[in-house]
Amino acid sequence: MPELAEVEYFRKQWSPGLGQRIIRVTTHPWTRLYRDCDVVELVSALAGSRLVASETHGKQMLFRSNRSGWLGIHLGMTGELRFTEDSEYDDRYAHLVLETKKGLMLFNNPRQFGRIRFATSKKAPEWWAGLPPQVLSKKFSYSFFSTHLDRRKGTQLKPLLLMQEIFPGVGNWMADEILWRARLAPTRRVKSLSDYERKTLYEQLRWVCRYALRIVGDDWGDFPNSWLFNHRWKDGGTCPLTEKPLQRDTVGGRTTCWSPAWQH
DNA sequence: TACAATGTTTTAAG
DNA sequence: CCTTAAAACATTGT
Structure with missing residues (x-):
């Protein structure tokens, strides 16, 4: 969990x-x-x-x-x-x-x-x-992030986000939430990202970490229904933004929930 | 019964 | 040496 x-x-x-x-x-x-x-x-x-x-x-x-x-x-x-x-x-x-x-x-x-x-x-x-910089720390700058991406050009975005040596603390549901907010398909490869998409991925990564900590870190609060989190495990769940069906696939060996109509 | 599970680590291949 | 993918790990619940 x-x-x-x-x-x-x-x-x-x-x-x-x-x-x-x-x-x-x-x-x-x-x-x-x-x-x-x-x-x-x-x-x-x-x-x-x-x-x-x-x-x-x-x-x-x-x-x-x-x-x-x-x-x-x-x-x-x-x-x-x-x-x-x-x-x-x-x-x-x-x-x-x-x-x-x-x-x-x-x-x-x-x-x-x-x-x-x-x-x-x-x-x-x-x-x-010896642990790597935390995602919300000052050291985790965009250029730090980008340098690591340059070394993983062939990796799909989903398994990329699960790499603890780069993104300590990000797990399966957070990775899905980040990709959904960045509108990026989990199977996309790092090398296919435009500068804008890279930047968006960085911003949404930090955003999800910050708000997840705020909501759950203190008192195990519930996420708003605007989050993918509340819809991801329901059979027949729909994307809260498009109302189109969510899809579950195995990407990088992990069950991945995403919205094909929204993420590209 | 067989498989999946909000996670790492190891092994193997390229 | 570096990157990438898949299997292994222990146990329970569906």
């Missing part, structure tokens, strides 16, 4: 636990989530410590502890963070549980496409510090 706005929302779900002493750490160390993580180190370092700050970067989350511990979480396709004052929870998919006096910080991830990382160091570890 989570793309950059949802990730921001989930990050905040643990906020009630920040500053609280962690009295117990429970993990499912056999799951794929821990493939890049020394679980013994994670458990011993987090037990007794407090998480003091958190941030997101695209689909990545980082929690910092008061003992120079850095906890990286990626939600994958089905992950969520939750805080509960109830001591009962479904253990099946709660692969990381941080227990405090005030409540539990839970990371649920049924499909195990997520990832947990941990490091102890003065400075943020390379897997965090």
Whole structure:
């Protein structure tokens, strides 16, 4: 489920636990989530410590502890963070549980496409510090964007937008929303874009990221019906602008919803 | 039963 | 070495 706005929302779900002493750490160390993580180190370092700050970067989350511990979480396709004052929870998919006096910080991830990382160091570890510029940051200028496009001339626009090394945080529904607003067909190749179309793609990319964060990032609000988002999964859905039928195709290996009458 | 799922990573080919 | 496409990953729900 989570793309950059949802990730921001989930990050905040643990906020009630920040500053609280962690009295117990429970993990499912056999799951794929821990493939890049020394679980013994994670458990011993987090037990007794407090998480003091958190941030997101695209689909990545980082929690910092008061003992120079850095906890990286990626939600994958089905992950969520939750805080509960109830001591009962479904253990099946709660692969990381941080227990405090005030409540539990839970990371649920049924499909195990997520990832947990941990490091102890003065400075943020390379897997965090080395992430590419965020789409809404100052560094993500039009010329930066355009330089990356020049290197991917043969790529279709849909898989292009899903490249996390260029557009951190953009996922399947956001890519469709961006292309629909830019009026570009998902199968178009980068090299076919006119200067105007390139510019439009850049602007709509930033626009969708900004408003998605605004609407979902704080309180999981609903998107207006003017967004493709509300129509994309309905069978027989229609384009909110043209009222013509939406189409679903596989592009770049992912289900893609678009409006052939509107996007070219 | 077979397939799809709001995501990456790996492998292979060009 | 770089770009591009497809398969693999784990599990559930339709």
